[in-house]
Amino acid sequence: MKEKIRLFLETDLLESYLLGNTTTEETLQVERYIAMYPEVRETYNELQSNLEAYAKMHAIKAPEGLKARILQKIKAQDAGRRKFRRFAIAASISAVMFAASAYFFYNQNLNLHQENAIVNTKIQNLEADMKQQLEDVRNQFIVLNNPQTRKVSIKGNKKAKDLKALAYINPVKKLSYINVQNLPQLPENQCYQMWAEVNGEMLNLGVIESADDKEKLRALPYAEDAVSYITIEPQGGNLTPTVQNIVANISY
Structure with a gap:
């Protein structure tokens, strides 16, 4: 060891x-x-x-004033660091403000794009509606003025004796319309609803308001051997027709 x-x-x-x-x-x-x-x-x-x-x-005595110079240098460095920190804080605030501004303008731009898309959609829908309305007016004119149009007078059964309507059917243009001229008054919890049976399928044509304009024509889907019905349904309409409440029918 x-x-x-x-x-x-x-x-x-x-x-x-x-x-x-x-x-x-x-x-x-x-x-x-x-x-x-x-x-x-x-x-x-x-x-x-x-x-x-x-x-x-062998220690060497420090020069006079060295301590003071060192302290002064330390203070200067501290001041520089404080200045840098202030600059860094200011830069950070500017960066945050810039980011906030960028985000604000991005959102504004996004909102404008969304609003523009909504407006364009509304314009397209309006154009489609106007086109449909013009097409409907054109078809009504053809049906009313075409010599091949057949007029069918419709009367209600015993459940709606005063019901009167006139159907216009054109087998050449394959167009058909109905003008409901009179609807008997119903209780507030009931309404009239129109249906069409086309190619074995029952179509809901909507509720008929008793206050409809007597000159108004309602389009009917055209098909050979098609049959349309008017029924009495609960207020607001029904999803399927109540067969026992059929008050009128139109054969093409």
Whole structure:
């Protein structure tokens, strides 16, 4: 064991350790020897004392005013850091304001695009409605003025004796319309509803308001052997016709 300690002390590891020149592995070895062996610890303490004494003997007095200059430089650096922080805060605020402005204008632009799309859709729907209305007016004119149009007088059954309507059917143009001229008064919880059976399918043509204009023509879907019905239904209309409440029918 003593030989091991002697060999260790003959190396310069303790001096290198004191000067901070050892590797990680050498540092661990030195610290282990200092902790384990009193001889090494004693030598280490002696070397440390000698190093401190040498440093004091050869210490150089600091120049006059050095401390003041160092403190002044530290203050200047602190001031610079504070200025930088203020600049950074201002820059951050500007960045936030810019981001907020960009987001605001982005939203505005997005809203404008959405509003524009809504307006365009409304215009397209309006154009489609107008086109449909013009087409309907044109068809009514053809039906009313075409000599091949057949007029069918319609009267209600015993459930609506005063019901009167006139159907216009044109098999050449395949157009048909009905003009409801009179509807008997119904209780408030009931209404008249029109249906058409076309190719085996029952179509809901909607509720007939008793206040309809007597000159108004209502389009009927045309098909050979089609049949239209008028029924009495609960107020607001029904999804399927109530067969026992049929008050009139129109055969094409």
